Each structure stands twice: as structure tokens, then as C-alpha cells.
Amino acid sequence: MLSWIFSFWSPSLSRDVAVEQDSKPIVHEPPRHRSLEFLRDLVELGGGGAWPPIATYEKSWPPVLQPYHWVSRIMEPLLPIEEPSLDCARNRDIIDSFRARMRFELAQRINTTEVEQALEEWETHDPRSFQSAWLGFFACISFLRHAYRWGTIPIVSAAQSEVSVVFPPELELPWRALQRHFGISSPSGCLTSICYSNLTTGADKVQYSATIGMSDLHRSTEFSNTKFVIDIESMMLPVYTLFAEAIAYMDAENPDAARDALHTANDLLRTTLKFFFNTMVERTLSPKVWMAYVQGFQGWALDNTDGSSGAQTLIFRTLDSFLGIKPWPTFEQERLHVPESQRNWLNCLRTYDIRYVAKNRDYVHVTAELDSLVKQLRLWRMGHMRRMQVYESVHRPERKTMTAGISVVDAPNEEQMILRLKTELGKRLAQTI
Known part of the structure; x- marks a missing residue:
């Protein structure tokens, strides 16, 4: 295993994520590969020596x-x-x-x-x-x-x-x-x-x-929103590592090792997405407070530019990039908001296109694991479409209908805005194949 990566994923840096991650260990030693170098740069250049990043003030x-x-x-x-x-x-x-x-x-x-x-x-x-x-x-x-x-x-x-x-x-x-x-x-x-x-x-x-x-x-909702996003990334660093290793194994023509890496990644992703839905609940994130004091502040809506958005999270951009799914927001918006070290990691995954390689070489067991990752992502997007409505539909009479990532929505009320958002998320779900 790449100890230089996993050394950054330690209890002290995982922000006390309390989850069980039952997965069999990988026994193969991956060869050196550019995918692992891009992940190293994400950690060292993008995160200050850790992922998620460690900031000092x-x-x-x-x-x-x-x-x-x-x-x-x-x-x-x-x-x-x-x-x-x-x-x-x-x-x-x-x-x-x-x-x-x-x-x-x-x-x-x-x-x-x-x-x-x-x-x-x-x-x-x-x-x-x-x-x-x-x-x-x-x-x-x-x-x-x-x-x-x-x-x-x-x-x-x-x-x-x-x-x-x-x-x-x-x-x-x-x-x-x-x-x-x-x-x-x-x-x-x-x-x-x-x-x-x-x-x-x-x-x-x-x-x-x-x-x-x-x-x-108010304070706990703002804190929980921030910690939630960071905890997800803490849980995903081993998955990112396994994705990079799987690519390295594929280039070394070792499909069995690639399959094992992806099998473990599936197990870890399942736990992470469960944590996502168990945390995005009213007792942790108050919809009324979240809408007014988190989502609104993170927006921007100036000069045709949107603000911070969940669509910028590395977990889902990594999954889309690794699985060959068209990015949203677009590449142009990605260059607006996503730091270069993160974009380099994403583009490395896109360029390799592991699903194409596995299918072209008829690595059926690798393809099966990749299909399982797609299925998990589809299920998450279906669940998120329902969960999102609870948070985005809160009535705020002092403002125009808005989401942080799309800014002002051309809709007369929250109900119409939700319909617009469901349409956009429906398109995203249709692309997740």
C-alpha cells in the first residue's frame, strides 16, 4: 500500500468521523503511476499535506x-x-x-x-x-x-x-x-x-x-454543515487512493488487482454514502437555518457568476470523472471554482477512462465493479433529489428564489424553483449510466 498517502488519513486528521468501514485489505502492491502522483499533488500541493485540507490562520x-x-x-x-x-x-x-x-x-x-x-x-x-x-x-x-x-x-x-x-x-x-x-x-x-x-x-x-x-x-447548523463536508472527504481519501491504484494495476495489466481495489472502493463508498444520508437530517442540519444562514451566504449571484455549491465537492466530481460521466457544473465552471490541484486529479481520471479500458480489454470482473460504483452513484442521486427538496423549499419572503450554485432561479415561488431543480437533477441522473 502507499503509506505516504494513508499516513495523511489518520484519526487526528479525519475530524473524528465515527463510522465502521468493513472492507478486506488489498494485498497487492501497486506500481508507481502518474495517477498516484496526481493524488500526491492533491494532498501535498492542494491540501497542505493532508486531505481534506488543513488550514492555519x-x-x-x-x-x-x-x-x-x-x-x-x-x-x-x-x-x-x-x-x-x-x-x-x-x-x-x-x-x-x-x-x-x-x-x-x-x-x-x-x-x-x-x-x-x-x-x-x-x-x-x-x-x-x-x-x-x-x-x-x-x-x-x-x-x-x-x-x-x-x-x-x-x-x-x-x-x-x-x-x-x-x-x-x-x-x-x-x-x-x-x-x-x-x-x-x-x-x-x-x-x-x-x-x-x-x-x-x-x-x-x-x-x-x-x-x-x-x-x-444557528451555530450548530453552520458548524455541522462545514464539518459534514469535511468528514465526507476524510472518508473518501482511501477511495481516491484505490481509484488511483486501480488505474495503475490496469496499466500494469493486472486486472485481478484492479478488481480487488475496486471491490474495496465499493465497500468504502457504500459506508460513506450511508453516512451522508444519516447526517443530512433535520436534527443535524436545520432546513430553515441552513437555507437562511448557510446556503444564502455561500451564494454569489454577481456578474453572471455563482458561488459555492455542493456540486464543487471533490467526492462527486471524482466519481463522475473516474466513471466517465459528463461533469456538472461544466468544465468552464470548474475552472472558475475548483483549485488547480483538484482539477489535475480529476483530469487524470478522465483522461484514462477506466471503464473504456476495462470494456475494451474484456475485463469483465473489473467492469462489474465499475458498474457497481455507477449503481451506487445513481441511488445516491435519486435519494438526494428527494432530500434536497426539504432544504431548498423553505420559504424565505425576504429574498428571491435562489440556490447557492445556480444563484437566482427564474421561478415565482419555491414550488416552481423545486420543479426547476428536479428537472436539472433528473438530467444529471439520466447521465449517470
Whole structure:
């Protein structure tokens, strides 16, 4: 086995995922292969030496960048409110006041000339040495940009109606550096910055929060949403490893070893998807709170760009890529939001096309295991279509119908929006064959 990968998947880094994973061990030693190298880069270059990523925060950043952390701490409790107004003029005043306060705090605390110099120097260092710090800074600046974009949480139609927003130079300058570093082009945060990189090392709280000052239900829902996404990735790292190994075995013309790797991957995936559905329930993630204080904040809806979305999760993009299923969102949207190290891993899987290779070589036992993976993914998508309706159908009169990943939906009410979403998910299910 590749101990250098599994060494990163340890109890201390798995965020205390309490699951049983009964699978027979693989006894074959996989040959070296480019698929394993891309997975190594995902861990080392993309995750700061771990997957899911391990982020570090203000104390690990260059000193002139640390004030961004303290601006976040000042703005956090000013962002959420319990009952949003339905008066658009009143909401406009709230948004403008919040943005003015953030501009003031940024101008008082941030020296853009020094920030530019520090970022230029930081970019010259080996990313393997500083990636965890970059990830934490990514989370901080993403929070500030989303907070500035919305001005109040829950989000309101006055903000949704904006087609563009001029961000302070103190937020534009570091964002350009972050775009270069992570190889993304979106003006918004993404799942990597808003979720993967936004949980403290002890996994006890969200680092940058949209629910400061709210009830325990608000705080626990935001925390559970973030930890849930991270826990899934912790559980999937061994599966990603088995996928890479299966490709290596196929290239070595060892179909028995590839079959065994995929058989174990099927067992582990089954446990992971069960965990998914057991966690996405009302007692863990309150639909009303999730819709207002998580989904809304993670959206964007500016300049024809969407925000963070579950469609950006590596688990499902990996499954689609490995199984030769057309990606959604599209390749163009993937380049917006998905960091380069993740895209390289996905494109490696797509390029190899293991299902085509197995069928072409008549490896029937390998094909059977791959078909089992497809069946699991289809069953998940059918179940998710039903589960999604509970969360997306919550009535929020202060805002237009919206999802984080599709932004404003052209629908007059939640019922019509759900019909639109079901249609899109139905297309996705039809492609999962």
C-alpha cells in the first residue's frame, strides 16, 4: 500500500468521523503511476499535506496580512440578524451601512502597498511549505468578500438585485493573488475556501462564521454543515487512493488487482454514502437555518457568476470523472471554482477512462465493479433529489428564489424553483449510466 498517502488519513486528521468501514485489505502492491502522483499533488500541493485540507490562520501569515483576520472578527457579529426586514429601502440602508463599516476598518488597518509586497514575496516560496497558511488566508478573504457582497444575513432581494459590486481595493488585491495561487478565476469564494479550509484544527468550531451572536441552533447548523463536508472527504481519501491504484494495476495489466481495489472502493463508498444520508437530517442540519444562514451566504449571484455549491465537492466530481460521466457544473465552471490541484486529479481520471479500458480489454470482473460504483452513484442521486427538496423549499419572503450554485432561479415561488431543480437533477441522473 502507499503509506505516504494513508499516513495523511489518520484519526487526528479525519475530524473524528465515527463510522465502521468493513472492507478486506488489498494485498497487492501497486506500481508507481502518474495517477498516484496526481493524488500526491492533491494532498501535498492542494491540501497542505493532508486531505481534506488543513488550514492555519493568522499567526501563520505574514504580519501585514494578519489584520484581515481582525477585520473579520469585527465584522462577524454585525452580519447576521434574526428576522430580516421585508422593506427593500430599509435593507438597502443596512447593506450600505455594513459595507461602509467594512471599508472603514479595512482602510484603518490594511496598508495595500505592504500587502502587495508581502504577497509577492509569499508567492515565491515553495507552496508545499506554506499551503496551510494560504488555505487559511483563502478562507478569511472569502468570508470578507461574501460578507461585503451580501451586507446582511439572511440575504435579501435588495442585494440579489445588484448586478455588480465594487469591492474595496483591500479585498481585490489579495484576491488576485489567491486566484493565481489556487488557479481559479471566480470572484467568489468556493467550497475549498468556505468549507474545506474553514474549520479549526481541533474541529470544534467554524473559523469564520456567519452566525456569530445567533442561537445554538444557528451555530450548530453552520458548524455541522462545514464539518459534514469535511468528514465526507476524510472518508473518501482511501477511495481516491484505490481509484488511483486501480488505474495503475490496469496499466500494469493486472486486472485481478484492479478488481480487488475496486471491490474495496465499493465497500468504502457504500459506508460513506450511508453516512451522508444519516447526517443530512433535520436534527443535524436545520432546513430553515441552513437555507437562511448557510446556503444564502455561500451564494454569489454577481456578474453572471455563482458561488459555492455542493456540486464543487471533490467526492462527486471524482466519481463522475473516474466513471466517465459528463461533469456538472461544466468544465468552464470548474475552472472558475475548483483549485488547480483538484482539477489535475480529476483530469487524470478522465483522461484514462477506466471503464473504456476495462470494456475494451474484456475485463469483465473489473467492469462489474465499475458498474457497481455507477449503481451506487445513481441511488445516491435519486435519494438526494428527494432530500434536497426539504432544504431548498423553505420559504424565505425576504429574498428571491435562489440556490447557492445556480444563484437566482427564474421561478415565482419555491414550488416552481423545486420543479426547476428536479428537472436539472433528473438530467444529471439520466447521465449517470
